[in-house]
Amino acid sequence: MDSFPAFFPLAGRKVVIAGSGEAAEAKARLFDGSPATLVRLDGHAAYLPGSYSGAAFAFIASSDEVFVQAAAGAARAARVLVNVVDRPELCDFNTPAVIDRGQVVAAVGTGGGAPVLATMLRNDIEAQVPEGTGRVAALLAKFQTEVRKTLPALHERRAFLRDAVMGEAAAAAREGDMDRAGQLFREALAKGGARKGVVRFIAGKGPADLLTLRALRALGSADVLVLDGDVEPEVLKMARRDAERLDADGADAPHLIQLAREGRQIVRLITHPVDPALVHALTQAEVAVEVLPVAT
Known part of the structure; x- marks a missing residue:
């Protein structure tokens, strides 16, 4: 891990943006709707350490080298962490590509060296995280x-x-x-810890990016994985690492029914069509069954 990601609480905090232009406006938009107090600086005020006093961090955005050096020096004199836009060698921290869902925030960083890649990855992740x-x-x-x-x-x-x-x-x-x-x-x-068991059938043939959001959530919450021998490894990576894993040959209908009655969340990763006899046996035993198709 080349960089350590950390999240700064913004309530009651001061954030400074020194400079003007589109780069400064883009940094300001990051804090739209946040509880932080945003302070904008330009001109002589950006050269004074007192302008940065009490800030959690500061962004310096300018094409003027003299302004950048003076503003960054003033912020550091006030013991404030500094990010200089598009100048990773002058940064104390890098700004990641952010997925903002209120109390849920995810970020993708590349050490400041590949922001376009970070944005592309952010878009991929954002599609998997619903607005709510x-x-x-x-x-x-x-x-x-x-x-x-x-x-x-x-x-x-x-x-x-x-x-x-x-x-x-x-x-x-x-x-x-x-x-x-x-x-x-x-x-x-x-109802306390009482759980209703369920068996969810999910396509395990891959590719993993065809899994629906519902299927990804099911894999993330599964207690037991029942696998065909040729399940795509990338699909398997989406499951909980600590989930119990069973070979399909050793997990017949009576075994699955028993696990479901214990309240277990079971994912049956299949690479062949769902066996109608298995589904019938589960439903006859009043076990909840879901078949989650791949995205199209």
Whole structure:
């Protein structure tokens, strides 16, 4: 790891942008809607250390070398971290490509050396993160203390939360209905650690970028993976690393039914058409079944 990523809380913090032009405006747009206090500097004020006093960090954006050197020197004299736009050799930190979903923030950095690549990767990730994801994070944060009290055992709490981000409460939050989301979350929490098992069939032949968002979430929350022998390795990488893995030959209908009745979240990664007899046996046993197609 060449750079260490870190997230700075912005509430009550001061951020300085020194300079003018499109590069300075682009940095300012990064903070649209944020709780930070944004201070814009130009001219002589940018040369004074006092202008940067108390700032969390500063951006210097100018094509004027004298301005850049003087402003960066003033900011550092005030003991403020500095980013000089398009001058990685003068930066204390680099600005990543940011996916902003409110309380959910993701970032892609390339050490300042390949911003176009970072932007392309950001776009790929952004497509997988729905607009309402931040509201789901806000919902979980609201109930964090209550969840800990209700489910003191770590493994039960993690299992509940994995189900919650896939459940009806999270769906309501993503749609913006926070009152209903809260009601559904309380109802789920009242049931405690009780889980309803499910078997989800997902195409494992690849390529991985054809997986739907729902399939990716299922892989991320699976307790058990049942695999055909020729599953695409890139698809398998999307699953939880600590999920139990079973060979398809050793996981017949009775075994899957037993696991589901234990409340396990099972993903059956298939490289051949779904076996109708298996689906019939599961549904006859009242096991929830989902078949998640690939994107087209």
